[in-house]
């Protein structure tokens with residue numbers, strides 16, 4: 330691949346990780362959090378999302394296509410990146426590797442999650458509501474799988490924001506990168522609490 334082409338593809342991959350995929354993940358976790366206020370609040374929030382006009386186009390262009398590009402190009406990056414923690418051994422190196430591992434795990438988790446929820450609904454086998462999630466999460470293995478999936482996604486997004494800021498030249502000095510570490514750590518913790526609290530509300 331030519332260097333120019335690779336540069337633009339990397340930029341596109343990076344941008345799509347934030348807009349729209351990262352924004353979608355954040356709103357998805359916030360909507361799910363309505364579950365902590367009870368079945369009625371959760372069902373109301375999901376029905377509002379389902380009533381948006383042109384839902385299928387929104388889903389295809391704002392969620393599926395950007396996510397698929399980010400995921401497929403992400404797999405390519407993950408398998409071609411040079412991971413060398415032995416040479417550096419810094420926290421950043423381990424986070425860099427974890428970024429790739431969580432990305433690959435997310436391919437499996439998201440594929441399963443879309444199959445189990447969106448696809449089953451599309452073929453009329455299920456209806457999205459509070460009880461559907463209660464059913465799914467009544468299996469302790471599934472609950473564990475979903476908790477690991479949600480934490481992988483929040484880590485991947487938060488650590489991704491850190492590397493996005495570096496790739497786009499926004500945090501260039503060591504000081505600004507250190508501040509970004511604290512800010513993204515706070516984002517990771519906040520989103521993880523919101524995501525895991527929502528899951529536990531179905532149990």
Ligand code: HEM
Nearest residue numbers: 343346347350351400403404432433435436489492493496
């Ligand atoms: C919940 C869904 C996901 C979100 C919110 C997300 C978000 C992000 C963000 C914001 C970045 C940082 C971009 C940058 O470094 O400039 C990133 C990087 C990355 N993502 Fe994702 N991503 C998701 C799913 C995936 C999946 C399924 C894969 C598949 C392997 C993946 C692989 C990668 C890789 C390898 C990087 C590092 C790119 C690099 O260092 O240049 N991501 N992601």
